[in-house]
Amino acid sequence: EAGVVQSPRYKIIEKKQPVAFWCNPISGHNTLYWYLQNLGQGPELLIRYENEEAVDDSQLPKDRFSAERLKGVDSTLKIQPAELGDSAVYLCASSPPGTPNTEAFFGQGTRLTVV
Amino acid sequence: AQSVAQPEDQVNVAEGNPLTVKCTYSVSGNPYLFWYVQYPNRGLQFLLKYITGDNLVKGSYGFEAEFNKSQTSFHLKKPSALVSDSALYFCAVREPGDYKLSFGAGTTVTVRA
Numbered sequence: 349e350a351g352v353v354q355s356p357r358y359k360i361i362e363k364k365q366p367v368a369f370w371c372n373p374i375s376g377h378n379t380l381y382w383y384l385q386n387l388g389q390g391p392e393l394l395i396r397y398e399n400e401e402a403v404d405d406s407q408l409p410k411d412r413f414s415a416e417r418l419k420g421v422d423s424t425l426k427i428q429p430a431e432l433g434d435s436a437v438y439l440c441a442s443s444p445p446g447t448p449n450t451e452a453f454f455g456q457g458t459r460l461t462v463v
Numbered sequence: 464a465q466s467v468a469q470p471e472d473q474v475n476v477a478e479g480n481p482l483t484v485k486c487t488y489s490v491s492g493n494p495y496l497f498w499y500v501q502y503p504n505r506g507l508q509f510l511l512k513y514i515t516g517d518n519l520v521k522g523s524y525g526f527e528a529e530f531n532k533s534q535t536s537f538h539l540k541k542p543s544a545l546v547s548d549s550a551l552y553f554c555a556v557r558e559p560g561d562y563k564l565s566f567g568a569g570t571t572v573t574v575r576a
Contacts, residue, residue, distance in 0.1 A: 352506070379562060390467075390553050390566035391507070404563060439506060448562050449495050449514040454506035 350374065352455035354440050360461045366428035369458045373421070373442030380417060381452060382425050383439040391439055397423065430462045465490040467556050469567035477575055482544040484570045486537045486554030495557040496537040497564070498528055500550045507553065513537060524548070544574045 353372040361367050373380050378399050383391035394413065396404040399420035408415065412431070417423040427434055437459050441452040466489045476482050488494055495514055499507040511522025518530045528539045537554060554567045 354506075381564070388569070390555075390568045392566070393563060396562060398562075441507075443562070448557050448560060449512070451497055451509045451512055452564055453509065454499075456504075456506040459504075 352440055352442055352453055354438075354455035354458050356458055357456060358459050358461075360463060361430055363432055363462050364429040366426065367430050367460060368427075369425045369438050369440075369460075371423045371425070371440030371455060373423070373440070374444075374453055376444060377442035377453070378420065378445045379443045379452075380423050381439075381441040381443075382415060382423070383441065385437040385439055385457070387436070394425070394438075427460075430460075432462050435460055435462045465494075465556050465558050465561075465563070465565045467554050467565055467567035469552075469554055469570045471570050472568075473571045473573065475573045475575065476544050478546050479543050482539075482541040482548065482572065482574070484539040484552050484554075484572060486539065486567060487535050488537060488554070488556045489535065490556055490558045492559050494537075495559070496528075496530065497555040497557075498522065498526070498537075498539050499553045499555060499566075501553065501569075502550050510539070510552075544572075546574050546576050548572060549574045 380397040382394040385391045395408045397417045415425045437457040439457045441454045443452045468487045497512045498510040513520045513530045521527045551569050553569045
């Protein structure tokens, strides 16, 4: 079974430029998460989807960040414009339908460097 | 609000010695607790979870964790550490009925040969 796939693995951009990250969850997983992980810290939730609906985006900085999950499968996270402080690893995770006791499966992440 | 604390930034042990990584939590109600491991430049890998039942949970790679409700703790343990266990370990918690997964800051484990 294929795991959660994220691309690109690494991205270097200049500040004020836009950037987008893509995530393909495990087949059949209706819950999709985007997490931000700063160096030496634990992941912090940005947004959670149940199918195509964003059910928790309270931590997403909506002035520059946006996300979408059209058709309830793949998802894209966008930053426009990027700032130096956005340099971090962006993790995507998914979990199957059911109860909250099911674990989330993580992709390898996209490491963003803003220069 | 749910939260997780990992009081130790780093744990250093010799290969063959027991390994313990500490975690305490704060939730309303009975928690769902998880441990993940992260190797350099990799995503998080699930190790084990506590949902209900036996307080001692066994997981991947010889790891186990003990749930202690009175102390609100969920410490990760391995009887005999390997050099390959060197990694970053995260404890995470969910409240019942909530899909939000909250992580601790992580503990770096170094196992020396």
